[in-house]
Amino acid sequence: MTYLAKPKLLRPDTPKNALGYTKRDYEGAISTLCAGCGHDSISASVVQACFDLDIEPHRVAKLSGIGCSSKTPDYFLGNSHGFNTTHGRMPSVLTGAAMANRDLLYLGVSGDGDSASIGIGQFAHAMRRGVNMVYIVENNGVYGLTKGQFSATADKGSKSKRGVVNNDSPIDLVALALQLGATYVARSFSGDKEQLIPLIKGAMRHRGPALIDVISPCVTFNNHAGSTKSYDYVREHNEAINRLDVILPKDKITATYAPGELRRVVQHDGSVLCLRKLGEDYDPSDRVGAMNYLQERHALGEIVTGLIYVDSTGEELHRYLNTVETPLNQLGVAELCPGSEALEALNESLRRG
Amino acid sequence: MSTVQPLQKSNDFVIKFANINGTGSASANELFARAVMGMGVPVAPRNIFPSNIQGLPTWYEMRVSGEGWLGRKGGCDLMVAMNPQTWDRDVAELSPGGYLFYDSTKMLPRSRFRDDITVLGLPLTEICTREYTDPRQRQLMKNILYVGALTALLDMDFAVVEGLISHQFRGKEKLIASNIQALKLGYDEARAHLPCPIGLRVERSDGVGNRIFSNGNDACGLGAVYGGATVVGWYPITPSTSVIEAFISYCRKFRTDPDNGMGRYAIVQAEDELAAIGMVIGASWNGARAFTATSGPGISLMQEFFGLAYFAEVPAVVVNVQRGGPSTGMPTRTQQSDLIACAYASHGDTKHILLFPEDPYECFTLTAQAFDLAERLQTPVFVMSDLDIGMNEVLCKPFDWDDSRQYDRGKVMSAADLDSGKNFGRYLDVDGDGIPYRTIPGTHPTKGAFFSRGTTRNAYAKYSEAGTDYVYNMERLRRKFVTARKLVPAPVSQKASQPTRYGAIYYGSTSPAMAEAFAMLEKQGVHVDLMRVRAFPFADEVMDFIADHDYVFVVEQNESAQLRTMIINEGDIDPKRLIRVLHYDGTPITAGFIAGRITDIVKQNNVTPLRQQVAS
Ligand SMILES: Cc1ncc(C[n+]2csc(CCOP(=O)(O)OP(=O)(O)O)c2C)c(N)n1
Ligand code: SF4
Numbered sequence: 001m002t003y004l005a006k007p008k009l010l011r012p013d014t015p016k017n018a019l020g021y022t023k024r025d026y027e028g029a030i031s032t033l034c035a036g037c038g039h040d041s042i043s044a045s046v047v048q049a050c051f052d053l054d055i056e057p058h059r060v061a062k063l064s065g066i067g068c069s070s071k072t073p074d075y076f077l078g079n080s081h082g083f084n085t086t087h088g089r090m091p092s093v094l095t096g097a098a099m100a101n102r103d104l105l106y107l108g109v110s111g112d113g114d115s116a117s118i119g120i121g122q123f124a125h126a127m128r129r130g131v132n133m134v135y136i137v138e139n140n141g142v143y144g145l146t147k148g149q150f151s152a153t154a155d156k157g158s159k160s161k162r163g164v165v166n167n168d169s170p171i172d173l174v175a176l177a178l179q180l181g182a183t184y185v186a187r188s189f190s191g192d193k194e195q196l197i198p199l200i201k202g203a204m205r206h207r208g209p210a211l212i213d214v215i216s217p218c219v220t221f222n223n224h225a226g227s228t229k230s231y232d233y234v235r236e237h238n239e240a241i242n243r244l245d246v247i248l249p250k251d252k253i254t255a256t257y258a259p260g261e262l263r264r265v266v267q268h269d270g271s272v273l274c275l276r277k278l279g280e281d282y283d284p285s286d287r288v289g290a291m292n293y294l295q296e297r298h299a300l301g302e303i304v305t306g307l308i309y310v311d312s313t314g315e316e317l318h319r320y321l322n323t324v325e326t327p328l329n330q331l332g333v334a335e336l337c338p339g340s341e342a343l344e345a346l347n348e349s350l351r352r353g
Numbered sequence: 354m355s356t357v358q359p360l361q362k363s364n365d366f367v368i369k370f371a372n373i374n375g376t377g378s379a380s381a382n383e384l385f386a387r388a389v390m391g392m393g394v395p396v397a398p399r400n401i402f403p404s405n406i407q408g409l410p411t412w413y414e415m416r417v418s419g420e421g422w423l424g425r426k427g428g429c430d431l432m433v434a435m436n437p438q439t440w441d442r443d444v445a446e447l448s449p450g451g452y453l454f455y456d457s458t459k460m461l462p463r464s465r466f467r468d469d470i471t472v473l474g475l476p477l478t479e480i481c482t483r484e485y486t487d488p489r490q491r492q493l494m495k496n497i498l499y500v501g502a503l504t505a506l507l508d509m510d511f512a513v514v515e516g517l518i519s520h521q522f523r524g525k526e527k528l529i530a531s532n533i534q535a536l537k538l539g540y541d542e543a544r545a546h547l548p549c550p551i552g553l554r555v556e557r558s559d560g561v562g563n564r565i566f567s568n569g570n571d572a573c574g575l576g577a578v579y580g581g582a583t584v585v586g587w588y589p590i591t592p593s594t595s596v597i598e599a600f601i602s603y604c605r606k607f608r609t610d611p612d613n614g615m616g617r618y619a620i621v622q623a624e625d626e627l628a629a630i631g632m633v634i635g636a637s638w639n640g641a642r643a644f645t646a647t648s649g650p651g652i653s654l655m656q657e658f659f660g661l662a663y664f665a666e667v668p669a670v671v672v673n674v675q676r677g678g679p680s681t682g683m684p685t686r687t688q689q690s691d692l693i694a695c696a697y698a699s700h701g702d703t704k705h706i707l708l709f710p711e712d713p714y715e716c717f718t719l720t721a722q723a724f725d726l727a728e729r730l731q732t733p734v735f736v737m738s739d740l741d742i743g744m745n746e747v748l749c750k751p752f753d754w755d756d757s758r759q760y761d762r763g764k765v766m767s768a769a770d771l772d773s774g775k776n777f778g779r780y781l782d783v784d785g786d787g788i789p790y791r792t793i794p795g796t797h798p799t800k801g802a803f804f805s806r807g808t809t810r811n812a813y814a815k816y817s818e819a820g821t822d823y824v825y826n827m828e829r830l831r832r833k834f835v836t837a838r839k840l841v842p843a844p845v846s847q848k849a850s851q852p853t854r855y856g857a858i859y860y861g862s863t864s865p866a867m868a869e870a871f872a873m874l875e876k877q878g879v880h881v882d883l884m885r886v887r888a889f890p891f892a893d894e895v896m897d898f899i900a901d902h903d904y905v906f907v908v909e910q911n912e913s914a915q916l917r918t919m920i921i922n923e924g925d926i927d928p929k930r931l932i933r934v935l936h937y938d939g940t941p942i943t944a945g946f947i948a949g950r951i952t953d954i955v956k957q958n959n960v961t962p963l964r965q966q967v968a969s
């Protein structure tokens with residue numbers, strides 16, 4: 001028997017994961033986005049990643065801001081609690097939620113307008129605080145929901161659908177996250193699920209702030225010639241630096257690699273990030289090197305994708321705050337209230353001064 | 354030669370200390386206030402301080418009242434003039450027959466004094482320069498020196514002050530010795546060179562009882578600890594900062610695991626007030642008790658989030674320590690001017706719960722209660738304190754706590770509830786009280802998950818743009834606020850000694866001034882029934898009280914009569930029956946002001962036809 005609200009017909013050979021869930025168990029409401037919107041591919045990748053990782057849906061909390069991108073948490077993980085907050089302020093709500101219960105997986109979903117324009121302050125501060133989260137920006141260079149105005153990630157010189165040229169310099173959220181101390185930083189493309197799914201999986205098994213900036217074309221307002229966030233442009237300029245496989249402790253390693261091709265990063269939970277290099281040697285454990293590399297490649301007009309930086313020894317907010325292991329939302333009056341005797345002692349000291 | 358008789362008063366006068374901020378005078382002044390209390394005599398001290406760290410004028414106004422009146426009185430009977438910058442205005446402020454105590458190291462021309470006061474000079478700087486070498490010590494001991502001198506001048510018990518110093522510095526024997534030595538020096542100098550005691554006296558009494566001396570901000574922080582708050586997001590702003598500082602220090606004391614030093618709390622200093630309230634909402638949504646403390650400008654920034662919490666029905670507790678607005682207004686002065694900004698915060702049709710503590714005791718109890726209300730009603734709750742009670746030490750009832758008390762977590766469905774087949778609709782009004790059931794993230798693998806949003810949805814939390822879903826929701830929210838009227842703290846009333854057609858409504862820090870005004874009015878034969886409002890939405894008793902009187906004075910510390918506006922709005926009350934009594938210059942309201950306004954109007958009312966009177 002199933003508890004799921006959505007009635008469904010399953011073929012007996014439908015694959016199940018270790019929890020006995022099918023992929024359908026990780027889906028949500030039917031998307032209302034435009035057909036072909038990059039954001040829907042990202043939702044599908046989230047579903048696949050959670051299925052592959054045997055994540056219990058109810059142990060995930062999904063939070064978003066406002067925008068087409070921020071609507072998507074409704075369209076995946078229907079058995080997870082979700083919170084569609086206000087425009088640009090998801091990071092603070094997520095931070096509070098994470099403070100309240102350190103045991104859930106926090107998935108923040110946002111847009112480029114939501115995170116780089118109105119919400120850049122909250123984005124920056126959540127990164128620098130080390131909030132334990134997976135933060136996905138569905139980056140299309142425009143405000144989709146308000147019909148195509150430039151966002152702060154739009155490249156200088158790129159053209160809007162109506163032919164208006166953007167003169168403002170772009171904000172690169174990946175560069176910002178690197179500078180602000182995020183410990184897992186990746187960029188990907190909604191049109192390349194093979195790259196994106198493992199990056200989401202790696203982020204979900206990471207401890208600390210993980211940012212994935214996913215270029216996600218807006219087919220309705222920013223997919224024309226002259227845009228630097230269109231499917232065609234991104235395909236042409238995409239420079240993938242590595243390919244990731246996420247190996248869980250329970251998995252058997254089946255693939256074989258030639259020596260020197262592979263970098264292995266063991267995360268705090270025992271999961272292993274196997275990075276296959278593509279092209280020249282790139283060291284994703286070198287934060288400063290990563291920042292330089294990004295700048296150089298950006299100057300050449302390339303879009304660097306892949307796992308750009310990872311630090312598997314990083315800490316997270318609760319360690320800095322030194323909070324107890326039990327989630328704070330599970331503490332009751334016995335653990336929290338000092339009681340009348342302590343109060344009487346306090347009264348006594350307030351009488352005397 | 355004085356042309357006026359020097360004042361002769363016992364246990365009923367005002368001392369004002371004129372200091373420079375950053376010189377350590379605050380703790381000496383507080384020591385002196387505690388010494389008066391140590392003699393069993395109630396005091397009500399108030400800091401008047403600048404928005405500045407060092408070098409600007411600051412005053413400490415201390416009312417000594419054997420009868421126990423704790424409101425601000427105004428006037429000054431003894432000025433301790435330690436700030437040359439403000440000398441002229443300080444001297445001018447003294448009541449005729451008053452006393453001026455000052456540092457006479459530097460000679461001042463006669464013209465800088467007054468003929469109708471008693472001048473008491475001691476060369477404090479000279480004494481300190483002689484006694485101490487370290488400049489900081491010279492400064493600090495000068496303060497203790499004047500405390501010693503005052504002890505002699507007011508005929509106080511030296512042992513009481515001595516005892517306080519020993520207690521304050523317990524464990525630090527050297528500090529005790531040096532401070533007591535300075536105290537004694539001041540005491541002896543005054544006895545040797547000044548006409549001790551003067552006409553103002555502190556006489557032993559038993560007026561203090563078991564009361565405590567605390568400030569509202571400390572009490573709010575403590576109340577949040579007792580109320581079970583575990584998560585705080587905050588941003589510093591005067592006069593609310595010390596609420597969080599208190600919470601932090603009480604958490605360290607009471608919520609630290611002795612074995613590993615880990616804390617049962619999480620506090621983040623946010624980048625701004627938007628993030629602060631965002632954190633509170635995120636944590637509350639996730640089932641923890643969370644709060645923030647702020648003041649006017651922070652309230653303005655938080656508006657959009659208040660609307661989200663209201664509409665998505667997420668608990669949140671906000672301690673608003675009000676100061677003078679609008680804008681940065683008077684950041685270090687008191688007002689009650691954020692009522693409307695909080696009661697109807699955010700765009701659209703919103704309404705929020707407000708609680709009005711009158712003193713630190715209620716700051717403690719109402720803050721603790723705010724968490725129960727926020728979770729029961731699943732909505733933001735504002736504790737509307739202000740600078741006057743928040744940042745001044747106030748004599749109040751000792752804090753109390755019933756150990757059998759459990760936290761009211763409100764309508765939360767557990768995994769067992771969900772498994773038992775209960776119908777879960779996040780915004781469904783199952784019980785008819787407007788309050789729906791919620792689930793906490795992580796509760797159940799396959800049931801009870803929902804998507805929170807500030808956008809319209811149906812009773813099952815599904816996105817909806819249907820007018821009927823919107824109206825269902827708005828009507829339920831209205832029902833919820835009717836329910837709230839019975840859950841919030843009830844008003845407190847007091848009857849005049851004779852039946853009367855006049856009533857007075859007041860709230861928060863106006864309390865002590867109102868109590869004293871009531872006694873003054875009674876003495877003059879002006880009878881006014883009182884009602885202290887403690888919460889919004891208004892309990893039915895508030896409207897009944899208005900119905901029972903022809904005219905009701907609404908006494909407030911703001912310019913636009915905000916509570917009056919809310920009463921008119923919420924109760925459909927004829928505005929003519931609610932008479933404004935407004936004080937808003939940034940100083941705490943006084944009994945004299947209230948009684949004066951009320952008698953004026955009552956007298957006028959007795960001779961002029963009502964209509965003309967009301968128009969005035
Ligand atoms: C305070 C506020 N201002 C403006 C808006 C209107 N608004 C809604 S979505 C949006 C832009 C969203 O852009 P982005 O985050 O890039 O999302 P996309 O739709 O492109 O996925 C704006 C400006 C709002 N909801 N709230
Ligand atoms: S407007 Fe753009 S971003 Fe929004 S749903 Fe359509 S394609 Fe996607």
Ligand SMILES: [Mg+2]
Nearest residue numbers: 111112140142
């Ligand atoms: Mg966008």
